[in-house]
Amino acid sequence: MKTQLKAVTAATALALAGGAALAEGELNIYNWGNxxxxxxxxxxxxxxxxxxxxxxxxxNETMLAKVQAGNTxxxxxxxxxxxxxxxxxxxxxxxxxxxxxxxxxxxxxxxxDVWWDEGRNYSIPYQWGTTAFTVDTAVYDGDINTxxxxxxxxxxxxxxxxxxxxMNDVINAGLRYLGYGRCNGNEDEMxxxxxxxxxxxxxxxxxxxxxxxKLTSGDxxxxxxxxxxxxxxxxxxxxxxxAYPKEGFTxxxxxxxxxxxxxxxxxxxxxxxxxxxxxxxAMTSNFARYANGITGSEEFMDEEMLSAPEIVMPEDAPAPDxxxxxxQEVVDLYxxxxxxxxx
Amino acid sequence: xxxxxxxxxxxxxxxxRRQTRRALLAPALIIILAISIMPLGITxxxxxxxxGTYGGxxxxxxxxxxxxxxxxxxxxxxxxQFNDSYLTIYMRxxxxxxxxxxGALLIGFPTAYFIATKPREQRNFWLFLITLPFWxxxxxxxxxxxxxxxxxxLINLSLMGVGVIERPLSILYTDTAVFIGLIYTYxxxxxxxxxxxxxxxxxxxxxxxxxxxxxxxxxxxxxxxxIAKPGIIAGCILVFIPGLGAYITPALLxxxxxxxxxxxxxxxxxxxxxxxxGSAAALILMALVVxxxxxxxxxxxxxxxxHG
Numbered sequence: 001m002k003t004q005l006k007a008v009t010a011a012t013a014l015a016l017a018g019g020a021a022l023a024e025g026e027l028n029i030y031n032w033g034n035x036x037x038x039x040x041x042x043x044x045x046x047x048x049x050x051x052x053x054x055x056x057x058x059x060n061e062t063m064l065a066k067v068q069a070g071n072t073x074x075x076x077x078x079x080x081x082x083x084x085x086x087x088x089x090x091x092x093x094x095x096x097x098x099x100x101x102x103x104x105x106x107x108x109x110x111x112x113d114v115w116w117d118e119g120r121n122y123s124i125p126y127q128w129g130t131t132a133f134t135v136d137t138a139v140y141d142g143d144i145n146t147x148x149x150x151x152x153x154x155x156x157x158x159x160x161x162x163x164x165x166x167m168n169d170v171i172n173a174g175l176r177y178l179g180y181g182r183c184n185g186n187e188d189e190m191x192x193x194x195x196x197x198x199x200x201x202x203x204x205x206x207x208x209x210x211x212x213x214k215l216t217s218g219d220x221x222x223x224x225x226x227x228x229x230x231x232x233x234x235x236x237x238x239x240x241x242x243a244y245p246k247e248g249f250t251x252x253x254x255x256x257x258x259x260x261x262x263x264x265x266x267x268x269x270x271x272x273x274x275x276x277x278x279x280x281x282a283m284t285s286n287f288a289r290y291a292n293g294i295t296g297s298e299e300f301m302d303e304e305m306l307s308a309p310e311i312v313m314p315e316d317a318p319a320p321d322x323x324x325x326x327x328q329e330v331v332d333l334y335x336x337x338x339x340x341x342x343x
Numbered sequence: 344x345x346x347x348x349x350x351x352x353x354x355x356x357x358x359x360r361r362q363t364r365r366a367l368l369a370p371a372l373i374i375i376l377a378i379s380i381m382p383l384g385i386t387x388x389x390x391x392x393x394x395g396t397y398g399g400x401x402x403x404x405x406x407x408x409x410x411x412x413x414x415x416x417x418x419x420x421x422x423x424q425f426n427d428s429y430l431t432i433y434m435r436x437x438x439x440x441x442x443x444x445x446g447a448l449l450i451g452f453p454t455a456y457f458i459a460t461k462p463r464e465q466r467n468f469w470l471f472l473i474t475l476p477f478w479x480x481x482x483x484x485x486x487x488x489x490x491x492x493x494x495x496x497l498i499n500l501s502l503m504g505v506g507v508i509e510r511p512l513s514i515l516y517t518d519t520a521v522f523i524g525l526i527y528t529y530x531x532x533x534x535x536x537x538x539x540x541x542x543x544x545x546x547x548x549x550x551x552x553x554x555x556x557x558x559x560x561x562x563x564x565x566x567x568x569x570i571a572k573p574g575i576i577a578g579c580i581l582v583f584i585p586g587l588g589a590y591i592t593p594a595l596l597x598x599x600x601x602x603x604x605x606x607x608x609x610x611x612x613x614x615x616x617x618x619x620x621g622s623a624a625a626l627i628l629m630a631l632v633v634x635x636x637x638x639x640x641x642x643x644x645x646x647x648x649x650h651g
Contacts, residue, residue: 068399217495219516
């Protein structure tokens, strides 16, 4: 009887140890959907003998809500700029000190002292881009570099427009069109924005994040869009063109960071360092079609990326506007405007 | 028979049986308590808390979430003003769910009648066809509807092909598309209970009606409909309630321009960062459903008394 018990205990201990050993070889990545190059994951798995599990989200807020709930089991997340700042403030990110890692020298100096992570103690650049819009020039052949196409559309584009289903992107575009400041707490100005949006909404067909699919299926001829998505859509519908509106447009950067409660901390750090190698950053860019902020990655990028009008901004385009997180009163006001718009 | 007339052995065996019954019920009761009542309790609790800055809740009690449902606080002078945003969303959802229920009834009744009047050995085949869609995930089926309704989808291409229309009809991303999607999704829930009650229909009664010179409409109204009534009511409840909280259908087919209750609640936990309001909105929805069910239960028991 006793020996039997011992055998069972030993077997259990072995099984547990085996489980632990297996867990050491894992990395759980939580990234935006359709944003991770599968070949890159394969390369990391082979180089470090680690099994990578990938899960995806569709907005910073979805990711935040899930991470806040705790015990997600995720190690690596890819928050946008303002979300990095929010998550550092909430104590959700681990201070993994990428700035002391081997490959940190590759990070373009202009992306080191950023407002969301001064000196890069928590995160590294993943991809950066702009949010403007894409138009089919076969449908509309006038000047496309103005937000008027979304807010006061010509007849051919009426009812053929998709906007991002994103409170900040839609309201910021409205504020730029009216010439008002970002993070706007002025009620009169916001009321004007609401009127503008309500008037324009009659001409919008959808409000949806899946911009590539909306454009390539022919559901719409204009879509508010991110530049990399614009490039991917153009590959299937060559008459599409990405606009650089003269009123301004949003710039953003997504960043690789490690969660404070990451179960596989060492593998997560390996991944951070891995992602700062130029050839690996280039793999992501070749898939997602955005620039990456890692110097030296250009030589590994697809030829067409280096000359693509979505990536290489024209000389006369305004500088991208990196929008900081707004104070709570402003978020509340934006929420009211957004609910009114969608009621 | 009273307990005193029982032998001790009989009493003992009764007591044991009662204990066994309780022990066997316990797992089910615990599961109901753990997965149904507790989450509901948490939702109710959260609805009275203060929203955290970046989602989550702060442990300060306030009825604000319920006030916010009907009123909005002016951000400068703090006065309360009536706000119909959320009511509008609820009314739209109720309207669409109600319309879908009527639509499903109009399509489902003839379908169920058709199956119930088939020879017994064929009925299982037809029922199998009704349940067939459940073999595929709802998201996939809704996406397939999107492909059918799209400008260059099956409906528009075939209508243009036979020359009925010249330009594609804009069906997708409208309330019509949501309406069609809801009927499609919930139709089996209407057909199955209707079939269950129509199957029991004694067709000699229908013949008797005709023999007494009732026309078709009178037979339907005075013979078939009363017999099918439990099925009609069960079907309507099974379509209306899930239709009210539908999330995938309006999100995919509605184009995201207008909210239904389900989508409105979802964004409270995402970009709006207001968990208490999301919880309150969910509870208000549940209260509406429970009230509707209570009214139904009362009318049924009244009807039963009147007949009895």
